[in-house]
Amino acid sequence: MSPLPAGLLLPDSVLVEPWFGVFALFVAFNTVIYLGLTLAKFIPWPAQVHPRTVRALIHSDEEDYKMTVRKPWTWRDQNDPIQRMRAATAAQTIPLALGLVGALTLVIGLVNTLLYFSAVGPLVIVGAAFGLVLIVVAQVLARAQVSDQVSVWTWTILMLVLVAETSWRAAMLDSAVVLTYATIALMTIAPISMTWPSGIAGALIGLIPIGIAGAIVSLVDTLSWAIAAVTAALASLVLLQLRLAGITRIAVEQARAQTLSSTDPITGAFSRTGLIALASAFGESAERAGTPVGVVICDISHLDHLNADYGFEYGAEVLGATYRALRSTLPPGTLIARWTGAGFLGLMNGPAPDPTVVVTEVGEALAVSGVALGKRPITLTAGCASGSPGEVTLEELVPARPRIRPPETPHT
């Protein structure tokens, strides 16, 4: 039987044209990639890593993130989120980036050594050795507590050395391939360096050795320059996305600084702003359910005296203990805020309890906490008010406090 006839719409000379060959190889490449991905579908994944395991593996300073910290508050941190972002990026990104660049340099260096050692001689080992140095420095930076300035400068200088060394090698070997490596190195390190002025200066200086080497090297081969062009595109893309990520991070940091003001740093309770932000929804919810809301005000009397006698640290401890005592006494779901310097406000669903009960129970919880052991007894005063959200506002409920204020009751 004769072979099956196929389509005759196109001349069969199409099949031997050069573009068709390239196109066929392109499709072949994609197809093999997809074949790999298809086979990968049958490889089972390991189970998800539980956060517990991640925490066990990675040491993190939990205290830094707890909002109930009693650390001294530094204004520099609070006011300059961009400064903090830079410091954090330096601490986190630079060792990682150095390690990655080092690993890449080491791999390229080793491949070059294997391929060209006999032809070129010991000069090819320089690249691999430099890669090793970068990895070691990355390890040192990751482990040692260095300032962000030091890591930024280390990064900039090492990357300049890398570019200079590669350009020098390109000139020595008279190879456009090595020159391409130098260009790639400069392009990929630029986005990371862009965060700091020293990095920008370094990137500009880095162009000089590449320029000189480019003038010396006579060989130019198409593929290397194609790769260089691709890398340049990649680098600019990374640059763009990094800038985007940077902007997001700055925005997040700023927003976070704003939210910090909705939490009281000493006790971890809501601040006045924090409570007001939530009160609206709280009131709406109570209004829908047709239930009243209750407001409890609980003041620590003479907190200024306690501060004067035992120090501000003790004052902060008393505030924290009172907040915890309130949390344990008031019904769950109550929003508690540090309303004034020495006073808390609780906003709850349903009518507020009797102020005497609040003072007694909170006082008991305080006594159990043992915060005042060996010190002067803490005196509390409380006032309560209730109302229906449709009829009164939060602002009206709060000043209503003095009218139903009970006689002061001392508690230890």
Add this chain to the structure above:
Amino acid sequence: MPGDTAPDPIPGRPFVSTPLPEPMPRRSSGFYGRLVVIIVLASVALVTFTAYTIGEYLSFEREPVPVQEVFIGSWGVLVSGERPPNQLLLLALLGIALIAFVALAFETISSLMTISPRRRYLEALRGADLLEAPPGARVRVTVLVPAHNEEQALPVTLAALARQSRQPDRVIVVADNCSDRTVEIARDMGHEAFETVHNSHKKGGALNQVLGKILPLAGVQDVILVMDADTSLGPKFIEAAAARLEADPELAAVGGVFYGDPGGGVLGQFQRNEYTRYSLQIRQRRGRVFVLTGTATMFRAEALLDVAAARGVFIPGTPGKVYDTAALTEDNELTLALKSLGATMVSPPECYVVTEIMPTWRNLWKQRQRWQRGALENLSAYGFTAATMRYWGQQVGIGYGTVALNCALALMLITVLAMPTWIWFPFWTTVGAVFLLERVFTVWRGGWRARGLAALLLPELAYDVFLQVVFINSLWSITTGREAQWGHVEHAAAHETAAG
């Protein structure tokens, strides 16, 4: 039942009159949307260019392979021993290694996200250290069923809910702008009905209203199952999902794995095959979730509280609202929100749901257009962060897949049209056979119809091309700034038999 008696809020007097600072607005989709399109297209172009450069580089070394005539019995066929050069295989192998590395990097990053400081911050904000449920404590399941004129589908859905191996503790039907008997049906069947008030934000807005009411009163043991009115849950969904949440106090959400309703002819089968493959992929990924499906997902109430607290601060949206009503696909958006806050989530195979399929190509086009465009817009709202990196990669993957598949189809077409006689390529035939087997095996549990359709190969390729056209069209419509629309399928009574 509070849902029955809730009065309308009295307009006029707000509870709080103190003004608050302006929240962080969601980025307008115009500029950032276009930026997303540019980034996706540039990445696809870059990958394509790299692959093309490799092809060009290797074409210099390519030698023509002679064609031989082979006889099978008396049947003579022309066979070409042509196969890709070794360098191409090596480079492709490198490419696969690179993809594997990227996948591993995404996995590591998402693991690191679970110990995000944001999470601790939000826990401190809601006083989690004071009210922690011990592991294994029984959770209280509240089911929310948002419904917009669902009198046809609702009885079936609620009846199916009653057949669950573990009964929910509370069922609330969220009737959103209903003009039919949705509310009566819910109450007749003994459940609560919550009617939304002045909601102009579709499902997300309706859910925000009801969540705003139940979340402030929720405790540590509360979990919330949000499910569509046209969805029927697998019989053990609640039992399995609740058991997961009880066993792991850090787990934030359990998402459903969805399958398609029967019926719908070939178009229905296409969608069912797609869903079957997707569920297989989730199972093979050990429950790692791409999207917590809006059809049925069980959330820990605390996780939703954290999302509400973090909106406008860490993540885009209005402060205090769980769902971002500016998003076209609210389930994809909520997944991104939870992931941005370091939440862990899982989609176990027992938690399957059967959901409606699009009956016509037009409906399917609208649905996919909304999904695709919603996903891209959400990416533009969130930017390039540790939590969204994987999703960016996914978009680039779809783009590259579009280029690769269509080029392959074009190549085959040109070859068939230009070859004077039919020539067999054993290498490529084997590769094709592997793809064919993969297509058939991945829909094996879908039954003989599914396998038959997959075995034909070409129809499913055409369906893939359709989805890719949707992808390109959504990129185009974002670039031109065309308004996106919601699609809603009006249910015929026939749906009852289909879902039941």
